[in-house]
Amino acid sequence: QLQLVESGGGLVQPGGSLRLSCEVSGVIFNYYAIGWFRQAPGKEREGVICMTSSGDITNYGDAVKGRFTISRDNVKTTAYLQMNSLKPEDTAIYFCVAEPQRCGVDSNGFFFWGEGTQVTVSS
DSSP: OOEEEEEOOEEEOTTOOEEEEEEEESSOGGGEEEEEEEEOTTSOOEEEEEEOTTSOEEEOOSSSTTTEEEEEETTTTEEEEEEOSOOGGGOEEEEEEEEESSOOSSGGGOOEEOOOEEEEEOO
């Protein structure tokens, strides 16, 4: 069965950078779209970015466009979220998500979810 394990979260100052990792196991890695969602305290889950199995990118909003980048290492079967120019409003639990082939329209479009990793942006 497919498993997703996030890592790399932590505390970072505004303007800093952080790279999250999502290790995928139990499936043929290239068959799945891999994405990232986040949830801040008291707010609903928000889509961040997603990459389809063919490499197409979906940005779910303008909040992180130009600052966050998704990538994938087929040898390590790991997806990454590179976060630059971090802002306090980026503080949230970040979840790695997966769905066969294509990115979902929203959170309901992803069947597989990781446990999440905390990112805190504060001085």
